[in-house]
Amino acid sequence: MSAASATNMKQALARWCRAGFVPQHAHGWEWFFMRLFLAVLVFYSLQEFKPYTFDAQPVPRGVAHFFPLTFLHENGPVDFSSIKRLEIPGALSIRLDGPGWYDTVVLLAAVLGALYVWGRGLIVTLPLLALLHTLPWTYSNSQGFTHHGNQLISMVLIVQAIVVWWWQIRAWRGKAALSVGLAGQLIYYSQGMVAFSYLAGAITKLINSKGLWLWRSNNICIELIKSHRLEFYANLDPNYAGDPPAALWLLNHPWTTRLLFDAGFFVELFAIIALRSRPWALLTGCLIIAFHRSVWLLMALEFPMHEYLLIIFLVNLPYWMWWAAKGRRASSPTAHATV
Amino acid sequence: MRHPIFPLACLIPLTQIVRDEYPISHYPMYSQPTTRELRFQYVAGADDKPLPVVWHTGITPSQIGKKYSRHKAILIAAEEKRTGQDLDDLTGELETKIKSAAGTETLEFLRKLSFKRKADRRLKQSIKLYEVTLGFGHRQFTETQKVVAALPPVP
Numbered sequence: 047m048s049a050a051s052a053t054n055m056k057q058a059l060a061r062w063c064r065a066g067f068v069p070q071h072a073h074g075w076e077w078f079f080m081r082l083f084l085a086v087l088v089f090y091s092l093q094e095f096k097p098y099t100f101d102a103q104p105v106p107r108g109v110a111h112f113f114p115l116t117f118l119h120e121n122g123p124v125d126f127s128s129i130k131r132l133e134i135p136g137a138l139s140i141r142l143d144g145p146g147w148y149d150t151v152v153l154l155a156a157v158l159g160a161l162y163v164w165g166r167g168l169i170v171t172l173p174l175l176a177l178l179h180t181l182p183w184t185y186s187n188s189q190g191f192t193h194h195g196n197q198l199i200s201m202v203l204i205v206q207a208i209v210v211w212w213w214q215i216r217a218w219r220g221k222a223a224l225s226v227g228l229a230g231q232l233i234y235y236s237q238g239m240v241a242f243s244y245l246a247g248a249i250t251k252l253i254n255s256k257g258l259w260l261w262r263s264n265n266i267c268i269e270l271i272k273s274h275r276l277e278f279y280a281n282l283d284p285n286y287a288g289d290p291p292a293a294l295w296l297l298n299h300p301w302t303t304r305l306l307f308d309a310g311f312f313v314e315l316f317a318i319i320a321l322r323s324r325p326w327a328l329l330t331g332c333l334i335i336a337f338h339r340s341v342w343l344l345m346a347l348e349f350p351m352h353e354y355l356l357i358i359f360l361v362n363l364p365y366w367m368w369w370a371a372k373g374r375r376a377s378s379p380t381a382h383a384t385v
Numbered sequence: 386m387r388h389p390i391f392p393l394a395c396l397i398p399l400t401q402i403v404r405d406e407y408p409i410s411h412y413p414m415y416s417q418p419t420t421r422e423l424r425f426q427y428v429a430g431a432d433d434k435p436l437p438v439v440w441h442t443g444i445t446p447s448q449i450g451k452k453y454s455r456h457k458a459i460l461i462a463a464e465e466k467r468t469g470q471d472l473d474d475l476t477g478e479l480e481t482k483i484k485s486a487a488g489t490e491t492l493e494f495l496r497k498l499s500f501k502r503k504a505d506r507r508l509k510q511s512i513k514l515y516e517v518t519l520g521f522g523h524r525q526f527t528e529t530q531k532v533v534a535a536l537p538p539v540p
Contacts, residue, residue: 108407
């Protein structure tokens with residue numbers, strides 16, 4: 047490649063980057079659907095009473111270093127033992143009663159979630175909702191084993207709380223309004239939080255393997271056996287008895303295995319392309335979901351909360367449905383959100 | 386004025402410094418693929434048949450493994466401090482002793498959790514912690530397992 051063509055390519059890439067990677071105007075209804083779906087996801091992820099069964103925090107994590115979260119195990123102020131469950135047959139089943147503070151957290155999640163969807167007072171609602179989601183899962187991760195399935199929800203809520211406070215502080219200081227409103231900023235930083243978490247995973251792979259991850263990735267085939275066994279020993283599900291056939295095939299085809307796993311690595315590494323524009327967010331979201339689904343097929347390992355966040359913030363179906371219906375002929379959206 | 390992506394880019398060094406402190410994580414899963422052996426643990430009853438540990442305790446074998454490794458690491462660190470020796474590769478009697486102590490602590494934790502669940506889920510019977518070792522053989526995988534700890538039945 048000549049020096050001139052390299053320079054041209056560099057300039058084209060710079061132009062391509064400059065044309066995106068910034069917050070975009072959003073529709074009010076688009077931001078509303080995102081709030082609605084995220085509130086449901088937060089509530090759903092708190093429908094788990096395991097964190098409240100632990101009576102100690104032997105390996106404190108996060109805020110548990112600064113104050114004990116063992117109170118979550120004790121009886122909370124709300125008690126739904128007389129109701130147990132809220133059920134609409136065939137449609138809805140919400141567990142209301144559980145150990146410790148479970149009942150209280152469920153009630154608070156419902157109230158704060160509703161306020162969040164309403165969209166007023168986010169400056170108060172968002173930090174509280176973020177704290178509510180963070181506490182039980184911090185306590186769960188303080189037991190000596192780490193689960194990475196829920197923290198991205200907590201992080202998205204925390205990032206949103208930071209954005210509304212940053213927006214409010216700017217207003218208090220009398221700074222000029224930005225060209226893109228609060229809704230666009232919140233969507234951008236939520237998308238960014240999701241995308242950058244994948245980039246963080248890719249960088250950790252490079253650091254921990256001393257740069258050899260791409261070459262050594264074929265060795266992950268043994269993890270297929272391990273994850274299959276772990277799945278079997280969890281509930282003795284006969285579907286996971288024996289060896290996954292793919293594992294032996296991958297062992298004996300190291301170059302194909304490298305190609306497969308390295309493709310996943312590059313999906314993680316370039317996840318931040320999602321911030322370029324809406325079509326790139328859609329494409330990246332779909333690619334990462336395909337990556338998660340392939341990991342599920344091979345290793346029976348899934349991160350459903352991550353996938354839901356990808357659907358909400360990157361795939362953003364309501365927008366594309368509107369676009370397919372009439373958006374191509376409509377003018378640029380503007381959303382009004384308040385803190 | 387800084388580009389709007391700048392605060393997000395700060396997350397990368399932050400995750401690498403903080404590592405795993407909920408809700409921050411550097412997502413270390415599968416970050417060190419090697420040809421070294423892999424180990425994991427599961428729980429069995431007195432008859433050596435595996436028990437559906439999630440049903441009994443709500444804890445997955447993956448989480449049991451992390452708990453067990455954590456206890457083991459604490460015991461190894463204490464032993465290193467006591468002897469002044471580097472114990473990167475545990476062998477012999479010391480390996481058995483440390484694994485047994487870490488395994489016993491893990492089983493006690495699991496039994497305690499099971500007693501917070503419905504009566505039929507309680508792990509009253511004798512329980513054992515098995516360690517499985519997976520490795521690479523010639524065009525196939527190797528697998529061995531042994532008991533590292535056991536608890537007697539309780540009333």
